[in-house]
Structures are given as C-alpha cells and as structure tokens.
Amino acid sequence: xxxxxxxxxxxxxxxxxxxxxxxxxxxxxxxxxxxxxxxxxxxxxxxxxxxxxxxxxxxxxxxxxxxxxxxxxxxxxxxxxxxxxxxxxxxxxxxxxxxxxxxxxxxxxxxxxxxxxxxxxxxxxxxxxxxxxxxxxxxxxxxxxxxxxxxxxxxxxxxxxxxxxxxxxxxxxxxxxxxxxxxxxxxxxxxxxxxxxxxxxxxxxxxxxxxxxxxxxxxxxxxxxxxxxxxxxxxxxxxxxxxxxxxxx
Numbered sequence: 676x677x678x679x680x681x682x683x684x685x686x687x688x689x690x691x692x693x694x695x696x697x698x699x700x701x702x703x704x705x706x707x708x709x710x711x712x713x714x715x716x717x718x719x720x721x722x723x724x725x726x727x728x729x730x731x732x733x734x735x736x737x738x739x740x741x742x743x744x745x746x747x748x749x750x751x752x753x754x755x756x757x758x759x760x761x762x763x764x765x766x767x768x769x770x771x772x773x774x775x776x777x778x779x780x781x782x783x784x785x786x787x788x789x790x791x792x793x794x795x796x797x798x799x800x801x802x803x804x805x806x807x808x809x810x811x812x813x814x815x816x817x818x819x820x821x822x823x824x825x826x827x828x829x830x831x832x833x834x835x836x837x838x839x840x841x842x843x844x845x846x847x848x849x850x851x852x853x854x855x856x857x858x859x860x861x862x863x864x865x866x867x868x869x870x871x872x873x874x875x876x877x878x879x880x881x882x883x884x885x886x887x888x889x890x891x892x893x894x895x896x897x898x899x900x901x902x903x904x905x906x907x908x909x910x911x912x913x914x915x916x917x918x919x920x921x922x923x924x
Contacts, residue, residue, distance in 0.1 A: 695883060
C-alpha cells in the first residue's frame with residue numbers, strides 16, 4: 676500500500692482526521708526546507724505538501740505568493756526542489772506531495788519530473804491549474820512512477836466536473852473550501868458541506884478540505900498560509916502547538 680493510502684487507512688482506524696501541512700520549498704531559505712519538513716512531521720503533520728515556487732501562482736493568496744517570490748529570489752528551481760525533497764525524505768516517513776503548477780512540470784518534462792519526484796521519495800502531485808480533461812499525459816507519467824495525482828473540486832464545480840475529478844484522482848480528492856485563493860478565513864463556505872456530499876457520491880477516496888485554513892473539516896485538513904508566516908518567525912519566539920485530533924465523520 677502506498678504511503679498516502681496507508682496514512683488515511685491508519686487515521687480512519689483511529690477515527691481522526693489528517694492534518695496536512697504546506698511548506699514553500701526554499702522559504703525562508705532552501706537549506707532549511709528539510710529541517711522544516713522534519714519539524715512539521717514531528718509536530719503532528721500527517722502529510723506535507725511541498726510547494727514548488729512559481730512566478731504566477733494563480734491559486735495562491737498573498738502569503739504564499741510572498742513566500743514563493745522570496746524562494747525564487749533565493750534560487751529555488753524545480754531541480755533544487757527535488758534535491759530538497761530527497762533530503763527531507765531521509766528525515767521522515769510521512770507522505771510528501773509536490774504542489775506546483777503545470778508550466779514548471781512541462782518545462783522540466785512530464786516523465787522526467789515524475790521519475791525524479793518518485794526517486795526523491797515524493798508520494799503524490801497536486802497541480803491546481805490542471806483540469807482532469809487535460810490530464811491524461813500527466814496521469815500516465817504519474818502512474819508509471821507510482822505517484823498519486825490529486826485533483827480539486829470547488830463549490831462552483833458542476834456535478835459533471837466533480838465526477839471527472841473523482842474518476843481521475845488517486846490518493847485523495849481536494850475540496851476547495853472557499854471561492855477564491857488560498858489564505859486564512861474565519862468561516863466555512865455554506866456550499867462546502869453540500870459539495871462534500873456530492874463528492875462522496877462519486878468516490879470512496881478520502882476527502883481533504885483546504886484553501887482557507889479553516890477550523891472544521893471532513894476527512895483531512897491542509898493548513899497552508901499559516902505555515903509560511905510561522906516559518907518567518909524567529910525560532911525562539913515559537914511555541915510547540917498541541918497536536919490536534921479530530922473524529923472522522
């Protein structure tokens with residue numbers, strides 16, 4: 676069983692949700708990424724998204740945009756992100772997923788990127804600007820390298836689009852909790868729970884809710900924009916946060 680599936684199976688047996696952390700590779704410095712991954716895992720993250728910075732991050736809000744820009748200025752590239760992931764894998768066994776946009780993958784080469792990601796110990800890919808209908812080539816390359824490929828659904832998605840995403844995805848389905856970009860929010864979108872019910876009709880994969888850094892979740896919770904801000908805080912000013920536990924619905 677692959678790491679992502681094994682992690683969700685274990686958590687389901689414990690009747691709690693996944694906590695998924697997001698870190699921008701290269702922020703605040705590239706050499707710190709492996710240790711930040713280890714810190715996130717040691718602090719309770721059940722899986723970690725590693726964001727490969729891109730100059731036009733259309734799905735991201737200002738916090739992750741700023742982190743990506745600093746990482747790019749610091750020299751982070753796809754090749755260096757792969758090196759950082761290799762180093763991070765030596766420090767933890769939690770699932771690692773690359774989250775990036777399609778252009779960097781295409782520039783690197785679909786098959787080459789997937790092979791390199793798998794060899795680095797990465798378990799899955801999240802590509803926000805890749806719709807299922809245009810994903811056949813990447814799905815083949817990911818499957819050949821035993822990488823899960825995660826797709827998004829949103830409160831604005833049609834049921835046909837939701838069905839397509841559920842049919843194409845492996846690992847889990849990523850439900851966007853808000854209409855808009857990443858960033859902290861105070862409340863759930865009222866359309867979220869109906870969206871989850873529709874998704875559940877089309878797949879038995881785990882459902883992860885994100886985009887908005889919200890407080891109540893379904894099967895898994897990514898926490899994204901708070902991590903770059905926290906990584907920029909001096910170490911002496913940080914406090915260890917108790918590990919959250921949630922009941923699986």
